[in-house]
Amino acid sequence: MNVFAVEGLPEIEPGDDIASLIAERVDLTPTDIVCVASTIVSKAEGRQADLSEFEPGEQAERIAEQVGDLADEEKDPRFAQAVIEESEELLMEFPIMLAVTTFGHITINAGIDRSNVPDADLLLLPEDPTASAQRLHEALGVPVIVTDTSGRPFRHGQRGVAIGWAGMPAARDWRGTYDRDGKELEATVQAVVDELAAAANLVTGEGAGGKPVAVVRDWEFGEFDGSDDLFRDEDEDLIRPALKEYSHAGD
Amino acid sequence: MNVFAVEGLPEIEPGDDIASLIAERVDLTPTDIVCVASTIVSKAEGRQADLSEFEPGEQAERIAEQVGDLADEEKDPRFAQAVIEESEELLMEFPIMLAVTTFGHITINAGIDRSNVPDADLLLLPEDPTASAQRLHEALGVPVIVTDTSGRPFRHGQRGVAIGWAGMPAARDWRGTYDRDGKELEATVQAVVDELAAAANLVTGEGAGGKPVAVVRDWEFGEFDGSDDLFRDEDEDLIRPALKEYSHAGD
Ligand SMILES: Nc1nc2c(ncn2[C@@H]2O[C@H](COP(=O)(O)OP(=O)(O)O)[C@@H](O)[C@H]2O)c(=O)[nH]1
Ligand SMILES: Nc1nc2c(ncn2[C@@H]2O[C@H](COP(=O)(O)OP(=O)(O)O)[C@@H](O)[C@H]2O)c(=O)[nH]1
Ligand SMILES: [Mn+2]
Ligand SMILES: [Mn+2]
Ligand SMILES: [Mn+2]
Ligand SMILES: [Mn+2]
Incomplete structure (x- = not known):
């Protein structure tokens, strides 16, 4: 091989x-x-997606607050919202967001990447x-x-x-x-x-x-x-x- | 490569x-x-190991009984005992034995194989x-x-x-x-x-x-x-x- x-x-x-x-x-x-x-x-x-496209709901605000408290820095609830929208459900919210993606793959942050993404904040996994x-x-x-x-x-x-x-x-x-x-x-x-x-x-x-x-x-x-x-x-x-x-x- | x-x-x-x-x-x-x-x-x-080398304790008897009830057939508590002895702890006893081996690997049945073992019942993972x-x-x-x-x-x-x-x-x-x-x-x-x-x-x-x-x-x-x-x-x-x-x- x-x-x-x-x-x-x-x-x-x-x-x-x-x-x-x-x-x-x-x-x-x-x-x-x-x-x-x-x-x-x-x-x-x-x-590619920008954080501004995600309007954080209650769950996202809660997650960002918990993670922020832990890391002792401000966390962006819009990122949590992006993960939620890419997911069927979250198996764990905190200290990591362990997501079941809409297509069934289980991974942290629904596989959303913040590296290797020019001209955008985020790169979502293929739909x-x-x-x-x-x-x-x-x-x-x-x-x-x-x-x-x-x-x-x-x-x-x-x-x-x-x-x-x-x-x-x-x-x-x-x-x-x-x-x-x-x-x-x-x-x-x-x-x-x-x-x-x-x-x-x-x-x-x-x-x-x-x-x-x-x-x-x-x-x-x-x-x-x-x-x-x-x-x-x-x-x-x-x-x-x-x-x-x-x-x-x-x- | x-x-x-x-x-x-x-x-x-x-x-x-x-x-x-x-x-x-x-x-x-x-x-x-x-x-x-x-x-x-x-x-x-x-x-290589034989089932006869394992003297089932209380935990092994309990596991074999639970698994046996589920499968509706007799299960050998000596196998459960072998898994217990190869493990630091069991994270789950039933319906699968999810074991932390003594060297830290987490796997079902502590990785004990019943295939490809001539002249013995079991093959344990390397110590x-x-x-x-x-x-x-x-x-x-x-x-x-x-x-x-x-x-x-x-x-x-x-x-x-x-x-x-x-x-x-x-x-x-x-x-x-x-x-x-x-x-x-x-x-x-x-x-x-x-x-x-x-x-x-x-x-x-x-x-x-x-x-x-x-x-x-x-x-x-x-x-x-x-x-x-x-x-x-x-x-x-x-x-x-x-x-x-x-x-x-x-x-
Ligand atoms: N040529 C090229 N390479 C890329 C591009 N985006 C990422 N890569 C490379 O692809 C490889 C895998 O990138 P990675 O971010 O780990 O992708 P992932 O594993 O699918 O999340 C690395 O070698 C990157 O440098 C691209 O647009 N063009
Ligand atoms: N030549 C040789 N092959 C073996 C022996 N035992 C197992 N194998 C082969 O090794 C490969 C891996 O065997 P497997 O039972 O899956 O090993 P494991 O993945 O380490 O549990 C298969 O191709 C087996 O046929 C042996 O004693 N001699
Ligand atoms: Mn990669
Ligand atoms: Mn990726
Ligand atoms: Mn193999
Ligand atoms: Mn094996």
Whole structure:
């Protein structure tokens, strides 16, 4: 498996045709997988926003006040309002806003970025990353994964993760296959889009590198059943109810 | 970045010298990183165990009963006991045993495997995966990551993850660097050992493939500050207290 970044992409602006910009810079082969950082998908889709567009409601004011007290500095309730508007719900308001985005991804601040955003205060995640991946997939003719860098429970730091994908399943289902002793594997669903997004992040990096697109070459999904179930629904999630009960305990 | 599996490794047995078995099969270059599935580290370290070695206590009996009631079949309390003995604590007993292993990794069933274990009921995770990685690193002369396949909150499926590493830091610290607009990045610590473990898992896979070792070639950590803080301590963890309060609510 070979993973490399696409070189020489320009600063992306609203309306830009990312697929063409990629196709002009790399000769894709039919078995390639293209991983695109959500930041440029958002830029092309015009997801830049200014704080002035968000009118803080009661919840946003409360959150900004709590966070402000903790940090001992003024916090802008309009940012909290942006997070709320991008979310289905908040699992935790304080000291972090842990959001379920409208498309089901659980992440801090609903994935809103304040870095790498010229001429705007904020960059929101793509409205529907699966649809974005589908459009790129159709234009490029190979599977596409839209990625983000995000944190996760229990571990420090962030890693690349898939938030949308098209042209391939999200996971390899190993159930029904056998181990080295001929025993059937119990419950192994390998979330390959997340593993591919993590691999891509190793070559794109964060910060000013200017490399938002990675190509994965010579990796095969193989002869597996596929699954597109990546985001846990609330009723299959054991962590979510605990967080909700806990964080609303003081209500 | 190139990621490939080491071919032709035998079934690993207690006392086997994994480093030599790897070095005989691949010409490592000084900038390679070797990712080793914990399953063979455990096998070499004699971490096979039989259920008969575990004398269930009260907690194990209670867990087996609860899980058994749910599944409507007899559950073996000795397995629950094995998980308890491998753990610092359980964050959740039921319907899953979510364990903090003795070395700080949070995972279901304390990572005990019942697949790919010949001549024993169970395979426990290495006792100290950092020490295991350190020994392999010293013998191989390149950075080594000990990996496992494990699930994670909020998302379906499993992915490769680092449980021990040596010869390189766990994370790249991007704080103090600047984005494309010259704005300082706020809080970006890239957990590269987890991303490398995920990439390795794409070429090793699960099941009967017989490929427990992957080499990452032509990837550079680069000129970053490093951090070895990967597992969150309890007092820096926002999710853990919620889970503990929630799951012990019925006590
Ligand atoms: N060429 C180019 N690179 C960009 C642009 N925006 C961000 N990047 C680069 O894309 C990579 C990922 O950026 P990041 O902000 O981490 O995106 P995210 O992970 O999707 O939130 C970094 O190397 C950035 O320097 C852009 O408009 N053009
Ligand atoms: N050659 C060899 N391969 C093994 C052995 N044990 C497991 N494997 C392979 O190593 C890979 C990872 O196995 P898995 O059980 O998923 O390990 P884990 O992710 O560390 O729990 C699979 O391709 C297995 O077939 C062994 O003793 N020898
Ligand atoms: Mn982002
Ligand atoms: Mn990023
Ligand atoms: Mn395992
Ligand atoms: Mn595995």
